[in-house]
Amino acid sequence: NISLSYNSCRNRHCPKCQGEKRDAWILAREAELLPVPYFHVVFTLPSELNGLVMYEPKSVYDALFAASWQTIAVFAKDPKHLNAQAGMIAVLHTWGQNLSLHPHLHCIVPGGGVDAKGHWRKARSKGKFLxxxxxxxxxxxxxxxxxxxxxxxxxxxxxxxxALYKKDWVVYAKRPFGSPKSVVEYLGRYTHKVAISNHRIKIVDDKTITFSYKDYKTGAQIKEMTLSHEEFVRRFSQHILPKGLVRIRHYGILSSTWKRARLPALQQKLGQKQTEIKGKTQRVRPCKCCKTGSLRTILCFDQRGPPEFYKEIWEKLNRSVLV
Structure with missing residues (x-):
């Protein structure tokens, strides 16, 4: 069976064009893992800031990244907690399940840090919390x-x-992941997501769009919501990030500069085997018919797509596959 896979638009807000970037990013992070517990921390902005987000999105989001890292760094340097330099990978999400504006950071934080002498210090909570x-x-x-x-x-x-000073802000911290492998699997779900994926869109007619969502107020039940075309586009457009805004950032011992200079030595001290990234990752695409086989690329058209010039080649390919 032959299926067409059209040219990627390569836009980071497209739900169809992030698979290969996500796989390559995860492969690179897998080579940087440490044999220590990792925690999932979420920093959420109050809804009172949503109006300001619409006018000054870059400043609001940059401040979110900076304040989140400063918070982690302050607690890590405190002798009562860690007395070491921590690390963090932060991923910006701006949406809720119903496409509402809900800016928050998903952060991965190792359960420990590096002290002034270059030694690893474990979190004093015995791995239960950060x-x-x-x-x-x-x-x-x-x-x-x-x-x-x-x-x-x-x-x-x-x-x-x-009003913001009087409000209680939300910082959520999950228990540590089961293993470094589960960290990578988790990152794959969150790093290159967009506001809504295609499989959630159920019905599109002349006037409305119906999509599924999880209602966390009722125990994450799957429900459906119907919006007009205009309202759907308005909600989705709230999550289009300003040009040049980096939505995945690395800090401390997980920053690019620190990792290039000192990560291999730290991995060796902690007994972590180093893995090399060989070549470019190739995404495995399952067959849409049998659901078990894998599709492989046999022909690439130019950027303008398959015009009449390729019609004969396409027919020959189909005949050869059928035979």
């Missing part, structure tokens, strides 16, 4: 509002700042 989340929430709020005022200055109304 840092106290209530204390992190207070620090995160202060760090974020300081970053926001520095970036936008008089553009932030004082009434908004007062």
């Amino acid at each position: 840092f106290p989340v209530k204390a992190m929430s207070v620090v995160f709020r202060a760090k974020y509002l300081a970053e926001l005022r520095q970036r936008l200055k008089e553009k932030v109304p004082q009434t908004l700042l007062n």
Whole structure:
């Protein structure tokens, strides 16, 4: 069986064009894993900031990255907790299941850090938790509002700042992953996601679009929502990031500079076997008919697609496959 796979638009907001980038990114991260527990930490912005996001998205999101890392770094350097330099990989998500605006960071944080002498220090919680989340929430709020005022200055109304100072902010930390392999599997689900994937869109007619979503208020039940074309486009467009904004960032001992200079030595100290990345990863595409076989590329057209010139070649390929 032959199937057409059209040219990729290569846009990071397209749900069909992120597979190969995701696979290559995961392969690179797999080679950098340490044999230590990893924690999943989520930093969420209050809904009161949604209006400001629409006017100053880059400043709001950059402040979110900066404040989240400062919060992790402050607790890691505290002698009561770790007294070492930590690391973090942060991935920006801006959506909820119903396409509402819901900016938050998904962060992967190793359960330990590197001290001033280059030695690895384990988290003092015996691997059960990273840092106290209530204390992190207070620090995160202060760090974020300081970053926001520095970036936008008089553009932030004082009434908004007062309301944000009074509100309890949310920092969520899950228990550590079961193994380094599960870290990679988790990253694959979150790194290159977009606001909605094609399989969630159920019905499209002349006036409305119906899609499925998880309602976490009712125990993550799968429900369906119907929106007009205009409302669907409006909600989706809220999640188109400003040009040049990096949505996956690495900090501390997981930053590119630190890893190039010191990661191999740290992996050797901790007994982690180093793996080499050989060649470019090739995504495995399952057959749409039998669901078990794998598709392989046998012919590539030019950027303008398959015109009449390729019609004869296409017919010969079909005949050869049928025979």
